[in-house]
Amino acid sequence: MSIMKKGTALLLTLVLVLGLAVPGLAADKAALQAAVDKAASYMVNTVKEPQVGSIGGEWAVLGLARSGYEVPDTYYQDYDATVEAYVEACKGVLHQKKYTEYSRVIVALTSIGKDPSNVAGYNLLTPLGDYDKTIWQGLNGPIWALIALDTGNYAMPQNTSARTQATRAMYVDEILSRQLADGGWSLTGTGGSPEPADPDITGMALQALAKYQDRADVKKATGEALACMSAKQDAKGGFSSWGTPNSESVVQILVALCELGISLDDSRFVKNGHTLLDNLLTYQQADGSFQHTADGSGSNQMATEQGFYGLIAAQRARDGKPSLYRMSDAISVGESTSTGPAKGAGLEGKNAAVKTVPITKPGTTFGDIIFSSEITAIEALASREIIAGMDDGSFKPDNTMTRAEFAAIVVRALGLTPKANGIFSDVPSAEWYAPYVGTANSYGIVGGTTAATFNPLGTITRQEAAVMIARAAKLCGMDTAMDSGAVRDTLAQFEDYVQSDDWARPSLAFCYSAGILSQQDLSIRPKETAKRGEVAQMLFNLLGEANLL
Known part of the structure; x- marks a missing residue:
């Protein structure tokens, strides 16, 4: 789950959406349905093997699970099996510092009716009971801890190893304490700071606070933030982050309005007849994907996943269903009944030397x-x-x-044992790639450029x-x-x-x-x-x- 903040906040990874009110001035019912269908089809065909990750993982699963789009149970069962294997490989520790990793997976598992308190024997809720570690990464921590815990109305987990046991009220207070002078929030801003609010972070903060409107201080902060965002909305009904109009910023405010039960036709968020949904649809391309910006930058998977669940939020509100994060109506995915090879076990006709490669460095990115x-x-x-x-x-x-690099990654991918075979004169046995070239050649995956040479650096x-x-x-x-x-x-x-x-x-x-x-x-x-x-x-x-x- 990742919400992208152009600039510094790009490094954060998480995001979700919820419900919205019936669009009036916004795109009509048929147009919205067509947009949802295109986006869902694109998602199924693009994210065929959802992984544990901010892109190509939890957000795709969430959007599809909450969309009502017909997806085979095996899609979600395979994702659940992938999560189990990942958590087991991590020994239950998804990240030492970024606790939003737990929140993102909790949200996705809840959306498909799975229990995040027992994943490969580990309780993924427990880390969110550690207040200090959850808020370590900044405002994203308490925001997503609340969203994740509230998706399934989970009790605040007791974390016996925590220096400070968290409560929901503490996370709410932490978010309120970071509100900027203009009424919004930013990733790094402190309470009362004069720096301008960021729509993405403000939208997420409002999503987290949506279920706490019975508190007078939360209701007051919400009103101030809405006024701030209304003033920042541009003439086309959209929002900018770091000076650039983009689809993700629109999604986060749209989701926030949905969580708060505010119609997308609310006059505060209609500019020149353009609603947030109208603006979001301008970023969608013919194949169902979404652009990050409207300057012809092309589709972007992060923008597409956020744009997709933004549409789902609008659709659920239009249909009077619980919002994206209120998962009382989450789908229920049963256990796999497949009689074929188990997930990750390979095909029945594979060479016996081919093996599944386990996760050894979870969370690796660049x-x-x-x-x-x-x-x-x-x-x-x-x-x-x-x-x-x-x-x-x-x-x-x-x-x-290079040809040597290619040989190496193919051999590793198939779990083959590297072993030099001395066939090629230009592959000295002392070179790091010699065992990989030898094995790839022995199994018929690669050949030489001549009978005696391989050209490893070509x-x-x-x-x-x-x-x-x-x-x-x-x-x-x-x-x-x-x-x-x-x-x-x-x-x-x-x-x-x-x-x-x-x-x-x-x-x-x-x-x-x-x-x-x-x-x-x-x-x-x-x-x-x-x-x-x-x-x-x-x-x-x-x-x-x-x-x-």
Whole structure:
């Protein structure tokens, strides 16, 4: 769950939404339903294997679970199994300092009717009973602790190891104490500070305070914050953060109004006839995704997940249902009844040497992937030590990848044992990559550039990567065979398919048909060098399709 704060707050990861009032001036019922359906379809097809993470995880699950959109139970069952494995790998400690990690997972589990007090034997509610550790990361801590605890009306957990046992009142008081002079809140601002309020953080603070309006001080602070945000709303009905109009800021205020039971048609939040919902819909693209900004920046998964649950909040309010965070009507997902291989156990026909790679470094991320479309894939692989970042702590998703690096991550991804085979004269046994190249070659995943050479430091093209991934898929038990007609029909949708080499086309067609490469792409770009982020996404998709996540 992540709410993005352009700038410093980009590093925070969490967010949710709730309900809204019937739109009058806002988009009509049919338009809203169409927008929801497009966004839900996009989400199901994009986040096929939801992970534990701020993007491509909890927020996608939450939006879908609260949308009423028809999603197979197995989708949620698989997510639940992923959470169990993740929590077990962490030994119940999702993060030493960022307690919003617990809040985000609690919210998602509650939305699918699962019990966050018993996940792989660990109680994820307990950390939120530690007041000092919860507020350590700033205002986000108490905000999301309240939201998470209130989604299921959970009792405040008793944390016997806490220096200060938390209460709900303490978290409410902490939020109130940070209110700025203008009536709103910011991520780092202190009480009465003259710095301007930020719509994202103000919206989240209002969401957390929505259920405490019986307190006079909360009601007063809420009124001041609403007046502040009404004044900050622009002529198009939207909001800006760090000087830039964006969809996420709109979502957070929209959700706040829904939680407070305030109609989106409330005159305080209608500018020149434009409501928050009207403004949010201007960011949605034809495929259902959302842009972060309206300047043609393209879809962004973080913006899409927030935009999606913003629509759900509006829809639930329109239909008179409990809001996003009031989960008395949460769906109930039963235990899996599948008779096939267990989640993550691989396919029945896989090579016996292929093994599921466990999570060993949960929570691994990189500062330069926050707006990368491959963030979920990169984080999932990094948490399993399949792929690593640079020495400076970045990932460089747009950098190219060498043939040696590719061999290494494929071998790690399949859980194969690295072992040099001495086949190639340009792969000295003393080099770090020799065992990986040897194993990848021995299993038929990679070949040489000649009979005797591998060119380990050379880069790989997209079509070469597809060929190697297809060979890995076959090792995983997937049927990669396609007749010439199916290959032609699959690739004909791409105008540049004729630029691919004949030897690569069957593998390219397989990768597109299996969802390893996206058929939403407009072109193949077969001879362009493959980038680190692209390769991570392909491998992540392969592991998902091969039941190895």
